[in-house]
Structures are given as structure tokens and as C-alpha cells.
Amino acid sequence: MPIHEQSLIRPENIRTHDELVLDGIDVSGHWSTFIEPRVVTDYNEALEDEIAALPGGENIHRCWQCGSCTNSCTVNAVNPDFNPRYWIYLIRMGMESELLRDRDIIWQCVSCNKCTYACPRDVEPEGVMKATAHWLEKKGHTPKSPSIIFDEIFADQVIARGKIEESSIIRKFLKRTGQPLMQDWLIAMARGLLMKLPVGLMRRMGLAMLFRPRTAGWSKARAALEEYVEECEREQRRALGLGNGKPE
Amino acid sequence: MTGPVLVVGGGPAGLAAAEALSGVGRNAVLVEKEDRLGGAPILSGYAKLVPTGEWAKDAIGGMAARVEADAAVDVRTGCTVKEFGGEPGAFTATLSDGSTVEAPAAILCTGFTHFDSVNKPEWGFGSFPDVVTTTQVEQMISSGQGVRCPSDGRTPKRVAILLCVGSRDRQIGREWCSKICCTVSANIAMEIREELPDCHVYIYYMDIRTFGLYETSYYWRSQEEFKVKYIKARIAEVTSDGERLIVKGEDTLVKRPITIPFDMVVHAIGMDPNVDNLLLSSIFGVELEPHGNIARQSAYGGMGRTSRPGVFVAGAATGPETIDDSIAQANAAAIAALGAGRAATGPKAARKAA
Numbered sequence: 001m002p003i004h005e006q007s008l009i010r011p012e013n014i015r016t017h018d019e020l021v022l023d024g025i026d027v028s029g030h031w032s033t034f035i036e037p038r039v040v041t042d043y044n045e046a047l048e049d050e051i052a053a054l055p056g057g058e059n060i061h062r063c064w065q066c067g068s069c070t071n072s073c074t075v076n077a078v079n080p081d082f083n084p085r086y087w088i089y090l091i092r093m094g095m096e097s098e099l100l101r102d103r104d105i106i107w108q109c110v111s112c113n114k115c116t117y118a119c120p121r122d123v124e125p126e127g128v129m130k131a132t133a134h135w136l137e138k139k140g141h142t143p144k145s146p147s148i149i150f151d152e153i154f155a156d157q158v159i160a161r162g163k164i165e166e167s168s169i170i171r172k173f174l175k176r177t178g179q180p181l182m183q184d185w186l187i188a189m190a191r192g193l194l195m196k197l198p199v200g201l202m203r204r205m206g207l208a209m210l211f212r213p214r215t216a217g218w219s220k221a222r223a224a225l226e227e228y229v230e231e232c233e234r235e236q237r238r239a240l241g242l243g244n245g246k247p248e
Numbered sequence: 249m250t251g252p253v254l255v256v257g258g259g260p261a262g263l264a265a266a267e268a269l270s271g272v273g274r275n276a277v278l279v280e281k282e283d284r285l286g287g288a289p290i291l292s293g294y295a296k297l298v299p300t301g302e303w304a305k306d307a308i309g310g311m312a313a314r315v316e317a318d319a320a321v322d323v324r325t326g327c328t329v330k331e332f333g334g335e336p337g338a339f340t341a342t343l344s345d346g347s348t349v350e351a352p353a354a355i356l357c358t359g360f361t362h363f364d365s366v367n368k369p370e371w372g373f374g375s376f377p378d379v380v381t382t383t384q385v386e387q388m389i390s391s392g393q394g395v396r397c398p399s400d401g402r403t404p405k406r407v408a409i410l411l412c413v414g415s416r417d418r419q420i421g422r423e424w425c426s427k428i429c430c431t432v433s434a435n436i437a438m439e440i441r442e443e444l445p446d447c448h449v450y451i452y453y454m455d456i457r458t459f460g461l462y463e464t465s466y467y468w469r470s471q472e473e474f475k476v477k478y479i480k481a482r483i484a485e486v487t488s489d490g491e492r493l494i495v496k497g498e499d500t501l502v503k504r505p506i507t508i509p510f511d512m513v514v515h516a517i518g519m520d521p522n523v524d525n526l527l528l529s530s531i532f533g534v535e536l537e538p539h540g541n542i543a544r545q546s547a548y549g550g551m552g553r554t555s556r557p558g559v560f561v562a563g564a565a566t567g568p569e570t571i572d573d574s575i576a577q578a579n580a581a582a583i584a585a586l587g588a589g590r591a592a593t594g595p596k597a598a599r600k601a602a
Contacts (some may be wrong), residue, residue: 008503040499040506043477045448061472065480065501089501093479098502 009035043094046241051091053239054134056127063088069115069125075108082108084115084125087132099132103141107133138240146177159225162215165208252277252322253585254341254351256329256528259287260571261563262357263311264578265585270320274586277322277349278315279329279341285312287359288564289571295389296439297571298431299465304390308571332532336558336588353558353585356542357578358528360564363414363422363517371410371515372486378493379486379513382409382429385436395440395447397512404447404511407440408495409433410483411453415518424539426518427568430457433516434466434476441474450477450510452497481506486513519568532559541567552581558588 017032051057063085070076070085082105090099109129116126136142144152153172157164174181197205207213215221237243255265258280266276282291286308289297294304315321324343331342332354341349365373365381372379377399388395397404411433415426430453437449456478458467470476483497492509499506521540522528529536535555537543542561545553552560562581563574 038504040502040504040508042508043448043450048475061475062468086502093477093499095502095504098504 008038010038013038040095040098044096045094047094047096047099048092050240051128051131051135054131054138054236056124056129057131057135058127059121059123060088060091060128060131062121063092063123064121065089066120068118068120069123072114072118074110074112074114079105079108081105084109084129088123088125088128091128091132100136100141103136106136107142107145109133135240138236138242146173149173149176155229159222159229161212162218162221163213165212167209168212251275251350251352253582254279254329254339254349254354255357256354257287257357257359257563257565258282258285258312258315258323258325259357259359259563259574260289260308260311261359261565261574261578261581262287262355263308263315264575265355265357265562265582266315266321267311267318268579268582269586270315270318272582272586273320275320275322277324277351279327279343280323280325281328283326285315285323285325288362292362292383293387293390294383295386296435298428298435299462299572329531339558353560353588354532355552355578355581355585356528356532356534356554356559356561356565357563357574357581358522358524358542358565360519360521360568361523363426363520365413365515365517367420368413368417368515370485371413371483372488372493372513373515376486376488376493376513378404378511379515381413381515381517382432382436383517385440385514389436389439389443394443395512402511403444406510407437407447407449407512407514408483408493408508408510409437409449409451409514409516410486411451411456411516412482413515413517414520416454422518422520424518424568425457427457427459428570429516429518431459431462431466433514434458434462434470436514437476438466438470438474441476448477449474450479450508452479452481452483452495454480454482479506519564521567522565525565532556534559534561537567539567541565550584552577552584560585560588 013036015034015036017028019028020032021027048060052060065085067085070083073082073084075082081102087099087102087106106129109126111126113126116124119125133145137144137148150173153169153176154164157169170186171181252275253269255262255276255278258278262278262280263285266278269276284290288294289304289308290312296302297304297307300307316323328344329341330344332339334340337352339351339354341351341354343349362383365371369375373381378397380398385395395404396402411429414420414422415424415429433451437451440447440449456467471478479499480501481497481499483495485496487494487496489509492511493513495506495508495510495513497506498504525536525540525542528542533556535543542565543555544561544566545555552562554561560581562577563569
């Protein structure tokens with residue numbers, strides 16, 4: 001039997017059973033194909049507020065669904081399923097389960113900000129995409145993306161010492177993302193540095209690698225930064241209903 | 249031209265017409281079929297008015313009090329016009345109490361009738377007590393009782409407002425947009441959120457027509473300050489699971505059917521032509537336009553003229569209208585009535601005569 005409006009049926013909603021008896025009637029085989037309803041049965045009234053509480057999501061309530069963001073979107077041009085306008089609507093109306101279906105696409109935003117310039121309501125859709133990706137991660141719906149992991153290592157080091165030491169960032173990043181340290185590009189770069197860098201600079205780099213110096217008088221700045229970051233984290237976790245404990 | 253101008257209808261337009269006539273030293277006879285003045289805002293118990301947020305009983309009630317105290321206005325409540333004849337400058341109206349009024353001109357401010365929601369049975373009005381109209385919510389607010397579910401008096405946790413109930417609907421012969429309901433609904437939604445901060449309000453719409461400056465002060469203010477949600481869906485039916493109302497429809501922006509529970513459903517009812525318009529048309533000898541409202545002869549020059557010289561019209565008698573525009577039209581009609589049947593004077597007229 002042909003199925004009308006097949007495009008509206010999601011493959012995961014089609015249920016088949018090789019052997020099935022309903023009310024004493026054998027409905028195995030052809031007749032055991034059922035379609036799960038795709039009806040929205042409730043709204044999550046907290047969803048918009050949660051996204052709005054994360055950096056970038058503050059202006060989501062301004063959206064009037066014109067679609068300028070999706071029309072201007074770099075990623076949408078190659079993947080029509082990447083649709084910021086649609087996700088903003090789902091978030092505003094609280095259709096959480098619909099949003100979660102796209103959890104593996106939302107992070108793909110390349111932050112080109114064409115939507116930011118196209119948006120007539122100053123929603124800053126790029127920021128909303130960022131906030132939504134963070135929301136998915138904080139709620140445990142998606143694993144931390146490599147870029148989030150990199151940002152964390154980078155920020156941790158800046159806060160700890162007031163400066164960064166590239167080799168340790170790269171080592172930690174490769175380790176936490178499960179990649180081998182001996183990468184061809186890394187070996188080539190190290191070899192190039194050894195051959196071409198002036199001796200004085202090489203010495204300073206080596207010393208920095210070994211002793212990891214801090215910016216002079218950093219401890220006060222560090223304490224202030226740590227306090228601020230913790231406060232932001234606490235505020236976000238509270239807004240997302242994740243309790244007041246420190247992040248893992 | 250001498251004698252009082254006959255004003256029919258004591259709502260915002262009629263009150264404004266009488267006040268305008270009195271203001272330029274002309275007497276008026278104001279005929280109102282109900283036992284008190286004020287029209288729909290008073291008789292139907294509206295709460296806070298668009299756009300100023302003043303209470304109807306202060307704003308329109310104030311107009312009524314001024315007219316009642318005005319020596320130049322002869323107020324006849326509980327009274328209708330039975331017969332109307334004569335020529336511009338010399339009309340005679342016979343009233344239901346048997347008296348007659350000699351008037352050089354008449355202004356019809358006979359208003360509209362609220363759409364009766366029982367004509368849309370699929371949306372549950374009349375079947376479920378917690379399905380109410382915008383007018384009923386206005387009454388809950390203006391009476392001080394507050395917004396409560398009529399079935400058991402509980403405070404609603406979630407309210408749906410359905411737009412275009414009795415408007416833009418060929419199915420029931422009402423093809424017009426009632427013009428005010430989007431803004432009124434946004435206003436009511438904000439009042440509900442103000443009274444009940446824990447109650448979520450959803451507005452189901454086809455298009456939003458909070459025209460002109462209401463875009464910011466109602467459409468966006470309701471979303472940005474009061475977190476009212478607007479969902480693009482024409483509701484198919486309102487049923488009940490025995491405890492709460494179930495609203496079914498399709499969210500057209502996500503191509504997804506919806507079946508959502510609500511505590512209260514509010515019909516944003518439209519403005520019908522006054523149910524008495526056929527009678528008024530035959531008594532006053534004025535034509536109706538195709539929707540059944542009193543037809544205006546011109547939109548530009550001679551505002552407020554009907555098909556009958558000397559008889560003018562203002563306000564929602566001409567079609568869905570806001571209160572402030574009704575009042576403006578009444579002032580225009582009063583000016584037109586003053587000039588009716590009066591020979592022009594002044595230098596240009598003198599040149600013409602010579």
C-alpha cells in the first residue's frame with residue numbers, strides 16, 4: 001500500500017514486527033508495519049529562558065521567523081538540514097524533543113556571521129547557535145566538541161599563568177581528544193623550527209617549555225578571573241537547572 | 249438649519265458626536281436602546297483599553313458622564329427610533345416612547361455585535377466551560393475577580409488564545425478581518441501574565457495584525473517583556489480529556505501536528521455587523537455594504553456620508569473599528585452634519601452667486 005506524505009514520516013518512527021498478535025489476531029508480516037505518531041504533545045516552557053541564559057542566546061526572543069539567517073547561511077548552502085530559523089522557533093516554543101533530533105548538526109555552525117548581518121531583528125543567530133551548542137553539551141546531549149576542549153585548555157592556561165605556552169596546549173589537546181602526539185604536521189613544524197629559528201629565540205622557547213613562567217604579579221589577576229569564571233559557571237548551571245555544584 | 253442633531257447610539261462614537269455638537273453650541277438628541285450610555289466598552293465590561301491602558305469605566309464612563317451632565321444633549325436611554333422621514337434640514341423621527349424629534353440631520357453610531365462563538369462549535373465554546381471569549385476575560389479582569397477557569401475557579405497554568413474566531417472565515421460567511429482582535433489579544437495576554445506570572449500564554453495565529461504603532465507596544469512588548477508565545481497554527485478542534493482542554497492543530501512552521509493540554513482557551517471573537525442593521529437600513533433608508541455594515545459614500549471628501557443625504561454614520565457601524573478611530577469619525581460626522589442643508593456663505597459663494 002502506498003504511503004501518502006511519505007516525506008513527513010521519519011524512518012525511526014516506522015516500526016515493523018516479524019511476529020505480532022494483537023487482540024488474538026495474527027498481524028505478522030506485511031500488516032505489522034506501524035508508524036509512530038509525530039505529534040507534539042507538550043511544550044517545555046523553560047527552554048527559551050535556558051538558551052537566553054547562555055552567552056550569545058540573549059536576543060533569541062526577538063525573532064519573527066523571517067528566515068534571513070537560514071537564507072544567508074554558509075552551512076545551509078551545503079546542508080539543507082542546517083536551519084537556524086527552524087531551531088530558533090523550536091527553542092522559542094519549547095519543542096525540546098524536536099530540537100534534540102538535530103543535536104548532531106547544530107554544532108556545525110562555522111561562525112561566519114553572515115546571519116548576524118542579515119538579521120533585521122538583531123537576534124544574532126550565530127550567537128544563538130553557539131549558545132545552543134553549549135546547551136546541548138551542558139545538558140549532556142552531545143559530547144564536548146574538539147573546539148570546546150581546545151578552548152578549555154587554552155583558557156585554563158591563560159587563567160593559571162597569564163600567558164600561554166603552545167607546546168603544552170598542543171600536547172594536552174591531542175591527549176584529551178585521543179590523538180597521537182607524533183603527527184606528521186607537528187613533526188614537520190618542529191623540524192622546521194629547529195633548523196630555522198635563531199638560537200636566542202630557541203633558547204627562550206626551550207626555557208619556557210621547561211619552567212612555564214607566569215606573568216609577573218599574576219596571582220591577584222588569577223584570583224579575580226577564577227572568581228568571575230566560577231560565578232558565570234554557577235549562574236549558567238543554575239539557569240539550566242543543573243544544581244549549584246562546580247562543573248566537572 | 250436649526251434644531252438638535254439626532255444621534256443614534258450611545259457608545260464611544262455617539263458620545264463623541266454629541267460632545268462635539270455641544271462643543272460648537274449645537275443641541276443634540278442622543279437615543280440609546282439600552283438603559284445606560286457607554287456602548288460595548290461599558291455594557292460588555294471591557295477592562296483596560298488600547299492604546300492608553302485606561303480602564304473602560306474611567307475613559308468611556310467619563311465620556312458618558314460628561315454627556316449626561318451636558319445641558320445641550322437630550323439623552324433618551326431605553327429608547328429606539330421607530331420611524332424616520334423628511335428631507336435634509338427637516339427630518340422627523342418617531343421614537344419608541346411615542347415622542348417625535350425634529351432634526352435637520354442624523355448621525356448613526358449604531359456600532360457592531362460581538363461574534364457569537366457557538367457558531368464555531370469545533371472550538372468548544374458552549375461545550376466546555378473553560379472555553380471563553382475575549383469579552384469574558386475582559387469581564388474577569390474588569391470585575392476584579394481575576395482570570396480563573398469557570399469550571400472550578402482554579403487559576404489557569406496555561407492559556408491558549410485563538411485568533412480569528414468569527415473573522416476571515418468563508419465557512420461562516422465572515423470574510424473580513426475584525427482589525428482589533430490581534431491587539432486586544434496581545435493586551436489581554438499581557439494582563440494575564442501580569443496577574444498570574446506563573447501562567448503561560450500562547451497565541452495561535454494565522455497572521456498577526458497589530459497594525460501601526462501597536463507593533464512595538466503590543467506585539468513585541470508582549471513577547472519581550474511578558475514572554476507571550478505566538479504559534480503559527482490554525483486550530484482544528486478543542487476537546488477535553490476530562491481534566492484539561494486539548495487543543496489540536498498543525499504547527500505550520502514545523503509541519504508538525506500538535507495536541508497540547510490547556511487549562512483555558514480564549515476565543516478572540518470578531519466584530520459582526522450590528523444584528524439590527526437590516527432594520528436600521530429600512531428605518532433610515534440607508535444602504536448597507538456587502539458585508540452588512542452601513543455603507544459610507546466616500547472615504548475622502550464628506551466623511552461619514554451615507555447613501556441618504558443628511559444622514560451620517562460613524563464608528564463600528566461602518567465595519568470593524570477601534571475606539572479611538574470611532575471617536576475621530578464621530579467628530580468628522582458631527583462637522584458634516586452641521587454643514588448639511590446649509591447654504592454656503594463667504595466670498596467664494598458670493599462670487600459664484602454673482
